[in-house]
Amino acid sequence: MPLGPLRRSPLVEQAAQRLRDQIADGSWPVGTRLPGETTLARELGVGRSTVREALRALAGAGLVQARQGAGVFVTATEPDEDFTTRLRRASVTDVYEIRMMIEVRATELAAERRTDADLAALDAALAARDEAFAGPSLEAFLDADIALHAAVIAAAHNPVLVDLHAEFVPVLRAGLLDLVALVDVRASDASHGRAAHAALVEAIRARDPETAGRVITAELTQTLTRLRGSR
Template identity: 75%
Template sequence: MLRPSPLVDQAVRHLRERIAAGDWPVGSRLPGETALARELGVGRSTVREAIRALAGAGLVRTRQGAGVFVVATEPVEDFATRLRRASVADVYEIRLMVEIRAAELAAERRTDADLAAMDARLAARREAEASGDDTAFIDADIALHVAVVAAAHNPVLSDLFTTFVPVLRDGLLDLAKLIDVHTADANGHAAHAALVEAIRDRSPAEAGRIIRAELERTLHHLVHIS
């Protein structure tokens, strides 16, 4: 029998342990709510909440009229959870692929409104750089990159990059504690200005080359401090 509070968490842990131990193999049906409630010493509503949690973790699936079936012995992580566990260097390698293509597409598809947004973000980045505030500088830098990705006019690409932003921000803030990001970014403003100009000039190859060099430089710092 489970101890009081939090009963749902204890029920989830107990059921996960039994599934992992093979008591209910993949493909088998769990006992009904009443039987599980009796086994755990809790109410059926607690069992119901525990089953919902197991379904959310990808361990079980409810089949209407047939019951609850085991579909996996280990929880399935969603992409956001996996990203939070990933090293910032790993995320940066994916960022390279995403942003190089985004810059190329931006050079092909940018509008006047996109250019105005990038110019404003570039100016804000320069201002934040001059302020000496690491957090403001990193946020301004990311905002410029978000504007470049948005200029690619691919909503899936934009959504994908948006999922990276919290991990990138945390990684860059950690980097700022170990190195002087302003010194490391000595040529950063010129490179970012050149990127915006390449997009303005509709030069995909040049935009891709610039963003690759810039991101690889930051990746080099990340790899050597990890």
């Protein structure tokens, strides 16, 4: 399809999008050499500097690559996505499965490495979870539950695990909000999983990674089963 001239602001973004569209619709398949800057500038109705910046943006997205002395070539039809973007596109059940893999081991590490300060944070988070369940907002309860799990992760004293959990939270929170909208947690579990979460905290307090891992596995498996059933 012809490129056609561009109109209105901002020209670099428009030029990049127009070129991206050409790649996405197959006009320029992978391996194709793009027209030169002068040709692209004329077809788009912009200056060569605008085309140059647009091509730089496409290169940053992994769509094109400049080869010295040969030109600019299409290398992919879809832009590279960072981890956060992929998570946002993923299903909550897929993310939850990965969460289980990470959090079970993190919980075992927490039982091995926890400090007195960690125990104080866990006790406070458990109490806040209890208080939130007694309140009117299921959303507040969900946030308190997530905060307790975050306190467990923090007790593992591995900053990479903390960062990974933080990446998962927005996707998990959205999926779990959908779940609690479908399931009356107060009716389905009058104790709101209090015994399991208390047992988890006690296993960490006792420096018992085996029990802590077993408790968190059972708790997360139950929620994953509910998520799968709600889809």
